[in-house]
Structures are given as structure tokens and as C-alpha cells.
Amino acid sequence: GAVVSQHPSWVICKSGTSVKIECRSLDFQATTMFWYRQFPKQSLMLMATSNEGSKATYEQGVEKDKFLINHASLTLSTLTVTSAHPEDSSFYICSALLEEQYFGPGTRLTVT
């Protein structure tokens, strides 16, 4: 149990376009989900905390207008990277909170 999925697993987009990443809790409901960013060979950095039915809480230094988070249901949170640039290329990982955080498999974003 406690499975979290992400879609897509990888995506390539052109600079200036937007891309949406989905995070789903498959067998449980999660009021709270988290979005992390991980650069190659580096640690996970928390970007924002997503709460169902309310606005996300962003960590210091994360642009809320660039990384749009929507948590419209208890099983789905989405991260939209708007006007993507090559420096946004990264591995994006979500997690869903039950009694602990359960992590998704990640989404590799490459912006060309």
C-alpha cells in the first residue's frame, strides 16, 4: 500500500513553453503533498507544500508564479512549470503524506 505515482516520468520541452507534472496517491488520500527538486548528484530540496483545497506554501527562493501548484483533490497534486528555461531542467519528485511521506518515482524535465 501507500503508492505514489507521477506522470510523466520524463518530459522534454522547448524553452518558453509550460509543462505540467502530476502526482497521485493511488491507494490513500493525502491532504498534504510535497514537491521537491533534485539536481544531479545532489540532495532533495523542498520547493513547496501542497494542501488540498488551499494555496500551496512555497519555500524561500521558489518563484510561486513560475512553479504553479494545484491540489484540487485528495489524490492529485499538479506542478506546472511555466515559461520553462534550460535552468529549470531537473528531477522533480513529489511525496504524499500519510503517517509519513511516501515518494513518487520522479519526473525528469529537460528544457531545450
Added chain:
Amino acid sequence: GENVEQHPSTLSVQEGDSAVIKCTYSDSASNYFPWYKQELGKGPQLIIDIRSNVGEKKDQRIAVTLNKTAKHFSLHITETQPEDSAVYFCAASRTSNTGKLIFGQGTTLQVKP
């Protein structure tokens, strides 16, 4: 601010040997300390965790120790196997059920057959 330091950054051991990874945290209010294993291109998977009211916890070949006074916690893997090769992250949190994990920098463990 809150910080978790993890050492070593890389660790290479022979199959069957033990591996130890150490972390130090700065937030004295931290009371939940999970360890994650991350394989290439995948998300982290929880392998063991410990709470502040416990000094040691063991699960088969994996054990974690916590020294709250020194703000240290360590992961011990015994009888290592090649499939243990991965990146391991420690993390600290004020509580497990409200989130906000602060991660260490990660340790790349290589187990040589």
C-alpha cells in the same frame, strides 16, 4: 537555519562488510529521523526511521542509532550486498506527520562483489 550534514559523500565497501553513514542535525526540535535509499532515476524509498524517544532501532541488516545530546544519528548496514548499492539520504523533521523533511547531502554507497 535548519541543516543536516551527512558523511561520507561516497563509500565503497566489499560485499559482506559493514557500512556506516553518519548525519548531524542543527534543529534541536527535530524528533523524527528517516533514512531513504534512492536508486538511479527513481524516487527515495524509506528504509528505516527513528524517533527521538528511541536510541536505536534495527530491521534485519539495517540499524539506526540516535544520540540526541550530540544531535547525531547513523545508519548501519551489515553484511552488505551488491543490491545495497545506491544513494542514501538521511533527513530530519520536527514531526513525521506534518512533513517538512530536511535532507542530508546524500551518500553514494558502492558494494563491490
